[in-house]
Amino acid sequence: MAHKRKRSRFTICIEQLERGQLSMKNDEVIALREAIEARWGDANGYKMRRYVDKFWDRTRRGRTITALVQGNHGDYTVSIDARESTLMSACSCYKGKGGYCHHCAALGQTFLAKPDSFIAIVPTPLEDVHDLESLKAYLNSVTLVDLVKQLRVNGIIQKAFAESIGMSSRHLSTVKSSELHNRYYHELGATKLACLWVLEKFSKNRKE
Numbered sequence: 087m088a089h090k091r092k093r094s095r096f097t098i099c100i101e102q103l104e105r106g107q108l109s110m111k112n113d114e115v116i117a118l119r120e121a122i123e124a125r126w127g128d129a130n131g132y133k134m135r136r137y138v139d140k141f142w143d144r145t146r147r148g149r150t151i152t153a154l155v156q157g158n159h160g161d162y163t164v165s166i167d168a169r170e171s172t173l174m175s176a177c178s179c180y181k182g183k184g185g186y187c188h189h190c191a192a193l194g195q196t197f198l199a200k201p202d203s204f205i206a207i208v209p210t211p212l213e214d215v216h217d218l219e220s221l222k223a224y225l226n227s228v229t230l231v232d233l234v235k236q237l238r239v240n241g242i243i244q245k246a247f248a249e250s251i252g253m254s255s256r257h258l259s260t261v262k263s264s265e266l267h268n269r270y271y272h273e274l275g276a277t278k279l280a281c282l283w284v285l286e287k288f289s290k291n292r293k294e
């Protein structure tokens with residue numbers, strides 16, 4: 087009898103956890119939907135329509151969606167970010183830096199039509215990084231902007247950090263902002279790793 091009671095309490099805990107995750111997921115999907123409808127609710131041009139539902143590698147991290155699409159000059163990475171009150175979008179095509187190209191609008195329409203076709207990705211916590219595969223997942227889940235902000239919180243300014251790894255602060259700024267526009271410098275991952283190393287070594291709250 088005692089055993090049975092234990093199991094049912096456990097089951098209730100799991101159900102509550104799943105319900106919690108489910109409602110968070112719904113909130114994120116609703117926030118994305120509302121932001122997309124506000125920006126592109128009436129978008130209907132031919133240039134946009136021919137890209138709707140042509141995306142692959144569709145992922146959703148919280149309130150951010152990303153996918154790839156084949157354009158006139160190669161494959162483009164397209165993203166929509168509804169974390170802040172103002173929607174941010176970006177595309178790696180030649181005119182998509184500001185997020186106003188038809189690929190961004192098409193990604194929005196694709197999400198409105200098939201939100202469940204975007205695979206929800208839960209960020210990998212740093213403590214769960216144990217091999218190269220999980221390292222790659224972690225580095226993809228955190229932006230250089232966020233890591234440089236964390237350095238700042240720990241009293242390390244960007245200019246000093248950049249100089250310590252032989253990079254100009256201006257170039258670091260370019261690598262940072264390019265990532266937000268889906269343009270990736272080869273040194274992006276290495277620069278993120280350098281941030282993590284410095285955070286681990288010099289963080290104010292580092293565990294001794």
Ligand SMILES: [Zn+2]
Pocket residue numbers: 162177178179180181182187188189190
């Ligand atoms: Zn584009």
